Amino acid sequence: MNLLLTRAGRKILFGSLYLSEGAPIGFIWWALPTRLRVAGVSVEEITALTSLLVLPWVFKFLWAPLVDTLRSSRWTLRSWIITTQVTMGVSLLPLLFLTLERDFALVIPLLLLHAFAAATQDASIDALSIASVPSTERGAINGWMQAGMLAGRSLFGGGALLLTERVGEQAVIALLIAVVWSSMILVILSKSETALEMNEAPTISRRWSEFFVRFKEMLKQKTTWFGLLFALLSAAGFEAVGAVAGPYMIDRGISGEQVGFFFAIPVVVGMLGGALLGGYLSDRIGRGLAVAVFLVLFVLNIVVLAARDVMVSGQSEWWIVALLSTLYVSIGMFTASSYALFMDITNPQLGATQFSAYMGATNGCESWSTLAVGRLHSAFGYPLAFIVMSCISLTALPLLRFISLAHTADGDKNLPLTNGG
Numbered sequence: 001m002n003l004l005l006t007r008a009g010r011k012i013l014f015g016s017l018y019l020s021e022g023a024p025i026g027f028i029w030w031a032l033p034t035r036l037r038v039a040g041v042s043v044e045e046i047t048a049l050t051s052l053l054v055l056p057w058v059f060k061f062l063w064a065p066l067v068d069t070l071r072s073s074r075w076t077l078r079s080w081i082i083t084t085q086v087t088m089g090v091s092l093l094p095l096l097f098l099t100l101e102r103d104f105a106l107v108i109p110l111l112l113l114h115a116f117a118a119a120t121q122d123a124s125i126d127a128l129s130i131a132s133v134p135s136t137e138r139g140a141i142n143g144w145m146q147a148g149m150l151a152g153r154s155l156f157g158g159g160a161l162l163l164t165e166r167v168g169e170q171a172v173i174a175l176l177i178a179v180v181w182s183s184m185i186l187v188i189l190s191k192s193e194t195a196l197e198m199n200e201a202p203t204i205s206r207r208w209s210e211f212f213v214r215f216k217e218m219l220k221q222k223t224t225w226f227g228l229l230f231a232l233l234s235a236a237g238f239e240a241v242g243a244v245a246g247p248y249m250i251d252r253g254i255s256g257e258q259v260g261f262f263f264a265i266p267v268v269v270g271m272l273g274g275a276l277l278g279g280y281l282s283d284r285i286g287r288g289l290a291v292a293v294f295l296v297l298f299v300l301n302i303v304v305l306a307a308r309d310v311m312v313s314g315q316s317e318w319w320i321v322a323l324l325s326t327l328y329v330s331i332g333m334f335t336a337s338s339y340a341l342f343m344d345i346t347n348p349q350l351g352a353t354q355f356s357a358y359m360g361a362t363n364g365c366e367s368w369s370t371l372a373v374g375r376l377h378s379a380f381g382y383p384l385a386f387i388v389m390s391c392i393s394l395t396a397l398p399l400l401r402f403i404s405l406a407h408t409a410d411g412d413k414n415l416p417l418t419n420g421g
Contacts, residue, residue, distance in 0.1 A: 274332025
């Protein structure tokens, strides 16, 4: 069974890999902030912790060149994926015997080690996808990757909040480790038919020499810099809202269990459906147009949420849940299409390095947006904080045109930016 050889197989493989990556992210980024807020920890402290754990994804481009260069017929991208998945599981094993609140000083280094391994796994998976998936499938594949990621986040984000009350935290951690390791079987069985999965240069020094030639060429291209700036700014609005969604709902009178259900069902169903639809549409109508439309959609949703928060007096749960649910649909659409865009403007021979730089910038957006919304909330409250962060997202729209023009000038024909592929 070689899942890389068929369109359906590629969807299953990359969806399952992102499931194993998304599960611990859901636990760390969704369940943990909500639990800490219920325990009385301030929003500013929660956002500071979350931004710390994002840093390995922000800076993974610094060691991603190792993934591009240290490859051979014996040590391929699949070898990188398997090794990092083993490390991810091992770093979580001590949590079976530690308590989050009591052993917090010990837990943080373990979570950082896990994040480092997961970020490296992420770079390896994305490089394999760029090397193995035709450009006309990238939108759809990114939709399935996001679907896997979201399923993992659901099970161990909102789902963890519900399950912990019933089976205990240790059982949830054990299940988390099992999910992280489960997709390794599919990776072992799937062998790529493309030479891009491995570096065929005869010596390590030759591999590094060829890498630096390509890397310097990448740095000269305007496409690279416009892409990085777009990644750093475009998602600011929804990253800010997402970072404080749990605390926001708690502060508006919604119970911790209801928040858990929201993250487990409405968020994931909305983002999953949005990702599949957004990826499909971006393959059909053109990447640039799709990304622009989906960006405007999530900004409008946030503006309505902020306006309603100001206008509605007293506690009204239904409209908060409804507006946040539709927001996550547009987030799914934007994420799948924009990630496909970044894959399209990535040199496949620099798959781990260049795409990691774009993903690092998106995670950098998450990190700085999380810190910014925490401080804006402390000074001005939720509505104005949401509006300010959404306006920053809108400033990224002109960059899509610059990316298209620069990409044409660079002479790369891989990208269906303006029409269906």
